[in-house]
Amino acid sequence: MKKLFVSVICFFGVTTAFAQTDVIYNVYQRSFFDSDANNNGDLEGVRQKLDYLQGLGVTTIQLAPIYQADLKKSTNATAFEKVAPEYGNFVNYRNLAQELHRRGMRLYQEIELDYLQIIAGQDKNPKIKESVVKVLKYWADPNSDGKFYDGTDGFVIANMSDKPEGTLKNVSLLKDFWAPIIAELKKVNPALHIIAEPDNKNSAGSQYYKAGADKVVAVKLQNAIASLNKKSIVAAADSTFNYLPEGKLPIVFIENTTTKLFANDNSNINRLKAGAALNLLIGGIPSVYYGQELGMKGDTALPEAYEWFAADSGKGLALWYKDSPLWDNRTAKANDGISLEEEQKDANSLWNFYRTLFKIKATEDAVTGIYKNLANNNDAVFSFTRTSDKGSVLVVINLSADKHQVLFDNDGVTRLDVLKLLAGQPDVKFARGSRSIALPPYAVQVWKILR
Numbered sequence: 001m002k003k004l005f006v007s008v009i010c011f012f013g014v015t016t017a018f019a020q021t022d023v024i025y026n027v028y029q030r031s032f033f034d035s036d037a038n039n040n041g042d043l044e045g046v047r048q049k050l051d052y053l054q055g056l057g058v059t060t061i062q063l064a065p066i067y068q069a070d071l072k073k074s075t076n077a078t079a080f081e082k083v084a085p086e087y088g089n090f091v092n093y094r095n096l097a098q099e100l101h102r103r104g105m106r107l108y109q110e111i112e113l114d115y116l117q118i119i120a121g122q123d124k125n126p127k128i129k130e131s132v133v134k135v136l137k138y139w140a141d142p143n144s145d146g147k148f149y150d151g152t153d154g155f156v157i158a159n160m161s162d163k164p165e166g167t168l169k170n171v172s173l174l175k176d177f178w179a180p181i182i183a184e185l186k187k188v189n190p191a192l193h194i195i196a197e198p199d200n201k202n203s204a205g206s207q208y209y210k211a212g213a214d215k216v217v218a219v220k221l222q223n224a225i226a227s228l229n230k231k232s233i234v235a236a237a238d239s240t241f242n243y244l245p246e247g248k249l250p251i252v253f254i255e256n257t258t259t260k261l262f263a264n265d266n267s268n269i270n271r272l273k274a275g276a277a278l279n280l281l282i283g284g285i286p287s288v289y290y291g292q293e294l295g296m297k298g299d300t301a302l303p304e305a306y307e308w309f310a311a312d313s314g315k316g317l318a319l320w321y322k323d324s325p326l327w328d329n330r331t332a333k334a335n336d337g338i339s340l341e342e343e344q345k346d347a348n349s350l351w352n353f354y355r356t357l358f359k360i361k362a363t364e365d366a367v368t369g370i371y372k373n374l375a376n377n378n379d380a381v382f383s384f385t386r387t388s389d390k391g392s393v394l395v396v397i398n399l400s401a402d403k404h405q406v407l408f409d410n411d412g413v414t415r416l417d418v419l420k421l422l423a424g425q426p427d428v429k430f431a432r433g434s435r436s437i438a439l440p441p442y443a444v445q446v447w448k449i450l451r
Contacts, residue, residue, distance in 0.1 A: 023060070040318060117173060364422065
């Protein structure tokens, strides 16, 4: 037990350096992996697939809400402390949490408290706040022993709001409801991470950081990245990264349960790779939605089974909707090239490209550094650098389906004559002394700048 406690202290004593190399995997557990052959993905299924996820480069698992209560309607705190039976039981949850911590990984829980937010905004009853604190304290330290090894490392608070409809004029939920809750949770575990997912999709996050959130989901940047519009991306990246309070970091994503899946609009593999590069390399902490690394399509209202196999059958497939009308509306098809089994065999697959990006994220210190837009003369080409005290990386992405010639501004800092290719096509390179380059459609080029 003493050895275990020491390992917990070491784990929770991680620095910002860990956060900068962190990669979140946002898993909808019901559709991920079925451990007991009942067609429902479950918590034990997530635990059984940790070798795969850690091997990919994931450092943190984010679970969809696991509670038995209907969080959109219930105010019963006790119900929030029970695991929904389709996901397993508390022992399964504890086993997952402990295994993640044994591996040096983290666990986040997504929570939806929309209903309680609305009530709190209409009624200053302190019991609502007390109920939320009680529930979240429980999941942070289920056995109340102060060691946290069996609890969550953070909460992703979905649709966090300051003034939902009907809120009293003199009430600010961020100030009067959420800030005190966060303060109470930090008393239990100062290392607990509070991640705000704003209800305002145009928010850059500043008001949520002021309320005490450690991280804010970059919803404004997501809208820009999904559009692949250079002007929008530059503007959103500027507001997201350049005004961060010290010690705070945004969560960068291109899809989750609140958005369309990125592959739905256009499944061109090179377009998906361009989105992947923006997701993982632009800055902050990247979050990857389950199946995103395969290019899975679908409706987030019907999160389809993770495609482990080329066929539409196999051990562990979480086909909870198979005997319902939803089955006929699924997008996944057998042997369509979109599955882990098929993509692992293809060196040029989207999955292998994600592996490359995960490796760059984990091994290149510069990618933990400061984001800076590198200006160029082409509205379809987005270029930026990431710079730390260990070096710099240059990322160039063609956002379009056309070939483009691009000329980069001479900023007096970024050298283009001493580059080492980390990802991309070897034949795409600068001529000696030139700051111009030709890019194929949706090209992604990542170079380390050698000093």
